[in-house]
Amino acid sequence: MDFSLLTEALASKSFEKIANVCDDLMLQVASEGVEFKDEWPYVIHLLGHIYVNDINNARFLWKSIPSSIKENQPEVAAAWKIGQRLWTHDYAGVYEAIRGFDWSQEANVLVNAFSELYTKTMFKLLLSAYSTIxxxxxxxxxxxxxxxxxxxxxxxxxxxxxxxxxxxxxxxxxxxxxxxxxxxxxxxxxxxxxxxx
Structure with missing residues (x-):
């Protein structure tokens, strides 16, 4: 499988592109009938959807991930834990899920970028919703x-x-x-x- 576009998006910190790149690659590989479940970068794919706040597609991706991957790759489950907290609007829980796992180097870059973006988003929410807090x-x-x-x-x-x-x-x-x-x-x-x- 050619992950060069994904590698390029990560290297250039074009995190907003990651979900689309992964979706396109997954469709391409699936159309060719290639079996990819063990090699697929599920963590990065999930985090890509989470980064752009596309929780619906993150949920669908989570449901499509084989249970053997969910059970044997704790980082995949940790990435989905962030998505679950976003889904339920558990604002403090999002941060707990981010800090609650020792991320791989590749995922850590994306998680840190999401954390910064999420903090800015929450700050804007506080600005619009409160006069005192x-x-x-x-x-x-x-x-x-x-x-x-x-x-x-x-x-x-x-x-x-x-x-x-x-x-x-x-x-x-x-x-x-x-x-x-x-x-x-x-x-x-x-x-x-x-x-x-």
Whole structure:
């Protein structure tokens, strides 16, 4: 089997491409009638779907993995544990599943990238959902201890009330860039010209 596209995506840290590359390779190999169950990079394939938050396809992949692989390759089960936590919206559990396994070097790169992305996603969720939140809850959602979570959110402009141990969430200003459509500008110019003459 030629895994060069997958190797290239991993090497270039194009993690968002991994699920599609694996899906395409799996279809290609299956169409050729080649038996691949023991050689297939199930861990990377599962983590690829998890990275792009494609939990439905991760579930379908998990169901298609032979039980002998699930039983004999603990890293495959560990990758699916992350998917299960995402499926059930167990935010703290996602971090526990990430930290709860000693990942291989290849998987560790992808798991760490997902962890960073997930933390950013959770931070955005907190920004949109809360005006105040406790230190404890912020730490839970961000998968950090309370000191690290405090440092993280303070760097983003949040304010801590030391008495109540609550953060005042600072909404970040969204800058919307208006794009000028040349055809609209032309029509506006013609309209103004008509008015003047």
């Amino acid at each position: 406790s230190v404890q809850d912020a730490a839970l959602f961000l998968g950090m201890n309370e000191d690290d979570a405090t440092n993280y959110v303070l760097q983003h402009g949040w304010v801590l009330d030391p008495t109540s141990q609550m953060f005042n969430v600072k909404k970040q200003a969204t800058v919307t860039e208006q794009k000028l459509d040349p055809s609209k500008l032309q029509r506006l110019t013609e309209f103004v010209f008509h008015l003047e003459h």
